[in-house]
Amino acid sequence: MRRVAIVGAGPAGLAAAHAALRAGAEVTLLDASTGLGGQFWRHLPPSRPAAREGRLHHGWNVFEQLRAAVLGHPSCRVVLRAQVWAIDRDAGRVRLRIAVGDADGAGRTTESLVPDALVLATGAHDLTLPFPGWDLPGVFTAGAAQALAKAERVAIGERVVVAGAGPFLLPVAASLTATGARVLAVHEASRVGTLAAGWSRGTTAVLRMPAKLGELAGYVGGQVRGRIPYRPGTAVVAAHGTDRVDSVTVARLDANWSPVPGSERRVACDAVAVSHGFTPRLELALAAGCAVTAGGPFDRFVVVDGDQRTSTEQVYAAGEITGIGGSDAALAEGALAGWVAAGGGPGAPIPVAARRRIRAHRRFEQALSAAHGIRPGWSGWLDDSTLVCRCEEVDYGRLRSTASATASRGLRSLRLTTRAGLGPCQARVCGRTVEALVSDNGRLPLLDDASSDRRPLAAPLRFRELAALPDERTTP
Numbered sequence: 001m002r003r004v005a006i007v008g009a010g011p012a013g014l015a016a017a018h019a020a021l022r023a024g025a026e027v028t029l030l031d032a033s034t035g036l037g038g039q040f041w042r043h044l045p046p047s048r049p050a051a052r053e054g055r056l057h058h059g060w061n062v063f064e065q066l067r068a069a070v071l072g073h074p075s076c077r078v079v080l081r082a083q084v085w086a087i088d089r090d091a092g093r094v095r096l097r098i099a100v101g102d103a104d105g106a107g108r109t110t111e112s113l114v115p116d117a118l119v120l121a122t123g124a125h126d127l128t129l130p131f132p133g134w135d136l137p138g139v140f141t142a143g144a145a146q147a148l149a150k151a152e153r154v155a156i157g158e159r160v161v162v163a164g165a166g167p168f169l170l171p172v173a174a175s176l177t178a179t180g181a182r183v184l185a186v187h188e189a190s191r192v193g194t195l196a197a198g199w200s201r202g203t204t205a206v207l208r209m210p211a212k213l214g215e216l217a218g219y220v221g222g223q224v225r226g227r228i229p230y231r232p233g234t235a236v237v238a239a240h241g242t243d244r245v246d247s248v249t250v251a252r253l254d255a256n257w258s259p260v261p262g263s264e265r266r267v268a269c270d271a272v273a274v275s276h277g278f279t280p281r282l283e284l285a286l287a288a289g290c291a292v293t294a295g296g297p298f299d300r301f302v303v304v305d306g307d308q309r310t311s312t313e314q315v316y317a318a319g320e321i322t323g324i325g326g327s328d329a330a331l332a333e334g335a336l337a338g339w340v341a342a343g344g345g346p347g348a349p350i351p352v353a354a355r356r357r358i359r360a361h362r363r364f365e366q367a368l369s370a371a372h373g374i375r376p377g378w379s380g381w382l383d384d385s386t387l388v389c390r391c392e393e394v395d396y397g398r399l400r401s402t403a404s405a406t407a408s409r410g411l412r413s414l415r416l417t418t419r420a421g422l423g424p425c426q427a428r429v430c431g432r433t434v435e436a437l438v439s440d441n442g443r444l445p446l447l448d449d450a451s452s453d454r455r456p457l458a459a460p461l462r463f464r465e466l467a468a469l470p471d472e473r474t475t476p
Contacts (some may be wrong), residue, residue, distance in 0.1 A: 001026050001075075004341045005096060005113055007084050007284060008121035010038020012057075012319030012330035014066040016119045016338030017076060019350055024025050025342035026075045028113060030082040030098065032459070036067050038123055039143065040327050042151045058171075059327060082145070083459040087287040092313060094118055099465060108315035110465055117314045120302070123279035124320035127298065128164070129378050130396075130433060133239030133248075134274070142172040142275030149175035156181065157271025161248055162186035163236040164275040166372040169218035172273055173228055183228045184269060187250060189257055189276070190372050198371025233316055237264070237381035239272055248272055251381070258377030261353045262342035276374055279290055279432060280321040283458035286451070288315050297435035298374045300453065306355065307335035307346075316341050324368065329361035376441035388437065389430040391423020399437060409438055412450040427452040 004020045008012050009031035017029045037043060041063045070076050079100060093114055101108030126141035128134070136382040139155050140148075142164060148154040160181045162173050165188060173183045188195070223230055231250075237259050238249040250262035254460040280301055291303045291311035302312055310317050318333035336354035344351065359420060382388075384397025402418050403409070411434070414420070420426030420434050427434070431452025439446055 002026070002116045002341075002343050004117045004338065005030065005117065006113035006119040006338065007031075007096070007120060008038065008123055008328065009033070009036045009078075010040055010121060010123050010319065011063075011081075012123070012334035012337075013038065013119070013121035013325045013335030014063070014070060015331045016121055016316075016341070017070045018066050018341040019335040019338035019344070020119075021069070021073050021076055022350065023339050023342035023344035024323050025117075025338075027070075027073075027342075028077045028115065029070060029081065030084060030096075031079065032083050032103065034050065034080055036070070036078070036080075037063055039125075039147070040330075041354050042147050056378075062331070065186075066257070077422075085457050085459040085461050087284055087290055087458075089312075094312070094315060097469075099459070099461060105200060108462075108463070108465065110469060117316065118288070119308075119316045119318060119334070119337045119341050120290075120310075120321060121317070121319045121330070122281040122284055124280045125428065126275045127272050127277045127279045127432065128429070129276045129374070130379050130386055130430075131239070132238055132383055133241070133245065135387050135390050136239050136241050136245045138241065138245035138270060139239050139272045139274065142168060142273045145271075145273035146172045146175045149179045153179055154274065155179040157269070158182060159184055159269045160273060161185060161187065161236060161250075161267060161269045162273045163189075163234075163248075164277075165374065166275065166277055166368070167191040168275055168278075170223070171217055172275070173226075173230070174219055174222045176273065177222065177226050177228070183226065183410070184267065185229040185231055185250075186223070187234040187236060188230065188232045188272070188372075189235045189253055189375075189378075191253065191255055194255060195232055195371045198369075198373075199367050201367045201370055210221040219364075235259070235378075235381070236272060236274060242278045244270070245272055246270065254377065255375070256377035257375035258380040264310055276378075277372070278320060278324050279428070280324075282321060282453040283455045285310065285315075285317060285321060286454050287458065288312050290315060290317065292453075296441065297432040297439065297452075299369070299431075300411075307340045307342070307351075308333055314341075323362070323365045329358065329365065332357035332361060366427045374441075376436075376443075379437060379441070388424060388433060389418075389420040389427075391425050391429075392419040392421075394418050394420040396437070399434065403438060405407065408447065409436060409444055410447040410450070411435060411452070414438055415450075421452055425453055 002025045004025045005028045083099045088095040096113040099108045126143040235253045236248045251259040285302045289312045308316045316337040321331035331421040332354045382396045386396045
């Protein structure tokens with residue numbers, strides 16, 4: 001019986017676990033959260049259940065089926081509050097270093113795991129481009145706003161502006177409305193022409209996805225019923241306030257996302273939810289030696305083949321770390337990765353159906369990127385006082401002047417000089433933004449091989465936890 005370890009219990013991870021179990025594997029499913037579901041199926045804890053929790057979730061029945069199948073299987077070990085803080089490679093195998101317990105607790109236990117195969121389904125988090133005032137209280141990432149709505153039934157404000165790029169803005173607006181907030185408008189940075197040209201590339205793929213069409217119809221209906229304007233080609237370019245945000249400046253953008261002079265207008269609000277896409281969580285994939293795409297700073301993902309294999313032997317990847325395609329794509333990729341990792345045959349119903357769905361979703365991902373991908377003109381709404389790295393309070397002026405004074409495009413040296421990306425979040429929020437600004441949005445090559453995604457420790461660890469680790473250099 002093959003031993004398969006799966007990191008991440010969102011749609012991709014749960015589908016991988018279910019498929020691997022059906023293929024006869026012994027599965028260990030690890031997740032840092034206190035419950036299954038990941039960021040997509042984020043729900044109330046058992047101590048505060050909801051009578052109709054599925055109302056805020058798409059595919060809730062799928063989640064309930066996967067959860068029951070995984071938790072009820074004798075060959076599946078589920079470990080929650082499990083932080084995989086490092087991956088070692090030795091003699092062609094990978095070893096997972098795990099800390100189990102509260103992330104900020106002092107009583108965590110540590111263990112290591114050497115599986116026969118590993119499926120990485122670590123997901124992604126919000127990518128938010130900086131703008132003047134984005135560090136004010138009341139400015140949230142769209143993902144955080146939706147998490148509060150889903151998991152706590154808390155609205156981030158009474159009068160909320162939703163802005164950024166991508167279809168994710170629509171479910172965020174729906175979640176905010178369901179918790180009692182008034183959404184003033186949804187501002188999409190891409191213009192109508194860009195949206196039409198991009199989505200026309202994926203029309204056939206979308207038409208073959210009735211679930212996606214149903215979701216879109218539901219969100220559009222919610223926008224109409226709530227009288228929420230959808231304004232393409234516009235963006236929040238500044239937030240204003242003292243103790244918290246009290247208004248934003250909205251401007252029209254050209255096709256390059258540069259603000260159109262004279263189009264600015266002030267909008268009163270008490271909260272802002274912003275997202276310009278997603279950043280895949282690549283730390284563990286890079287630690288495992290997996291190759292990533294050679295795209296720009298906002299277009300870097302794990303490279304996989306037709307069976308979700310990475311460049312590292314017996315390591316598979318699924319979900320948002322291979323491309324931003326949504327939960328349906330993650331479910332299909334997870335099912336295929338789990339099945340193949342467990343040694344399942346290629347002609348069985350699971351891999352055949354999964355490959356068919358993945359091909360359609362790949363075209364969907366391409367359309368999504370073409371329609372909503374970040375354009376380089378966004379840096380035009382920055383001023384010298386705009387914080388780029390909030391942890392270390394490094395502003396755009398300091399970053400720009402340091403790069404100019406040193407005549408360097410070396411990411412490592414610039415980070416050491418300015419401390420951008422060296423704070424508590426370890427560049428998870430600002431890393432790719434810093435890369436974009438240093439490299440002129442990817443048009444100029446960086447002068448070193450540094451990456452904001454590469455971290456020796458993928459999660460915080462106490463010194464005493466490190467000191468207590470056993471010497472496993474000769475342990476099989």
